[in-house]
Amino acid sequence: MALIVYGGSVSPFVRKVRVMLAEKGVEYTLEQVNPFMPPPEFLTISPLKRIPVLRDTDRPEPNTLPDSSIICDYIEHKYPKPALYPADPFERARALWYEEYADSVVATNVGGGLFFERVVKKMMRGQTDEAVCQKTLTEKLPPLFDHLEHEVAAKEFLAGGAFSIADISVATMFVNFEHAGEKLDAKRWPKLADYVEKIHARPSFKALIDEETPFVQRFRAA
Amino acid sequence: MALIVYGGSVSPFVRKVRVMLAEKGVEYTLEQVNPFMPPPEFLTISPLKRIPVLRDTDRPEPNTLPDSSIICDYIEHKYPKPALYPADPFERARALWYEEYADSVVATNVGGGLFFERVVKKMMRGQTDEAVCQKTLTEKLPPLFDHLEHEVAAKEFLAGGAFSIADISVATMFVNFEHAGEKLDAKRWPKLADYVEKIHARPSFKALIDEETPFVQRFRAA
Numbered sequence A, B: 001m002a003l004i005v006y007g008g009s010v011s012p013f014v015r016k017v018r019v020m021l022a023e024k025g026v027e028y029t030l031e032q033v034n035p036f037m038p039p040p041e042f043l044t045i046s047p048l049k050r051i052p053v054l055r056d057t058d059r060p061e062p063n064t065l066p067d068s069s070i071i072c073d074y075i076e077h078k079y080p081k082p083a084l085y086p087a088d089p090f091e092r093a094r095a096l097w098y099e100e101y102a103d104s105v106v107a108t109n110v111g112g113g114l115f116f117e118r119v120v121k122k123m124m125r126g127q128t129d130e131a132v133c134q135k136t137l138t139e140k141l142p143p144l145f146d147h148l149e150h151e152v153a154a155k156e157f158l159a160g161g162a163f164s165i166a167d168i169s170v171a172t173m174f175v176n177f178e179h180a181g182e183k184l185d186a187k188r189w190p191k192l193a194d195y196v197e198k199i200h201a202r203p204s205f206k207a208l209i210d211e212e213t214p215f216v217q218r219f220r221a222a
Helices: A012-024 A068-078 A089-123 A130-152 A165-179 A190-200 A203-220 B012-024 B068-078 B089-123 B130-152 B165-179 B190-200 B203-220
Strands: A003-006 A029-031 A053-056 A064-066 B003-006 B029-031 B053-056 B064-066
Touching (some): A012 A089, A012 A203, A064 A068, A068 A089, A068 B089, A089 A130, A089 A165, A089 A203, A089 B064, A130 A190, A165 A203, A190 A203, B012 B089, B012 B165, B012 B203, B053 B068, B068 B165, B089 B165, B089 B203, B165 B190, B165 B203, B190 B203
Antiparallel strands (some): A003 A053, B003 B053
């Protein structure tokens, strides 16, 4: 197998890359790396300590790429079918924007403000700061969910009329939201809740959610 | 003219887009927006308050795109020649990584830790905190310059053997470094200094540097 993905499987960014590979039917090996305690040699392949990193052993060294967005772009170009980026330049750019929106503000709040507190800290034998979680849930996330509710509108997919990197990037963040013990309020954000549920039901997402959930629940309950 | 770029011309990200357009020979209009005091309606086209934003009036509304990396991707797809992203998937990914490296850690330090202090604050009638600048110059930037010196090595261009988005993204940050009154130490980083000088001599960069410099110097000296 040519591709090795380095990273922790509960990272939304690692999941993004794994969903992309599953949707394209590309095999790979996952090597677990804890981004909070990476082995020293990891910095040589990820200067900004980001996970995942992809290694393509089909290529001569250095054959590693850091950053989930860049890895997804590489996978799309190396394995073009099925296309997971819109062909129209403007719709493509919209998809990239949803990806950026998810990877930046949504990730910061769902990740740092909720999943980190309720799951990652437990993995590291620390204590959840529930006040941080409540601030995230009541103040930080609602404006982002309002924005996404407006963007999803009546669409099945966020950009270009088909499943794309936009849907992968947004929906992966909601896996971590659910791993943290939360469920999107379908009364307040009905379109977004329906959209997320449908994306999570795709085989590519479902297989990973099923794989991760028992592991995460064990720590969350600890 | 179909394209409108919204943003302040001294922003490294606005310059990145303008260099891209110049290299492709695409005409556009620049509408100045101060990212630190944007007009209220700007938030509707840039939810994360980022500049630049591109508007393409060839398209029906909503026809705006935020984020310099996404705008450059759009320009590349709408105006493919000359190509400014490597064709090989791995070299393309390397180019995207240099772009990300420049846009994140280099921008944070050159922008926030130096250019903001010495130029932007003066524009807003504030005072430079020279201690912040010295910390940036002596502690924050040298490891980044060491990394880039190693990456540039003996290459004329960073990725794919030709001028690309990687060179645009890295070199635009050094325009702001120079706008802040600094010059890269060619004894300590000889390859990087030579590389930056050559990229800045391209007509696309030189025209903007010449346009911006008198304006910046007026404030820096204030």
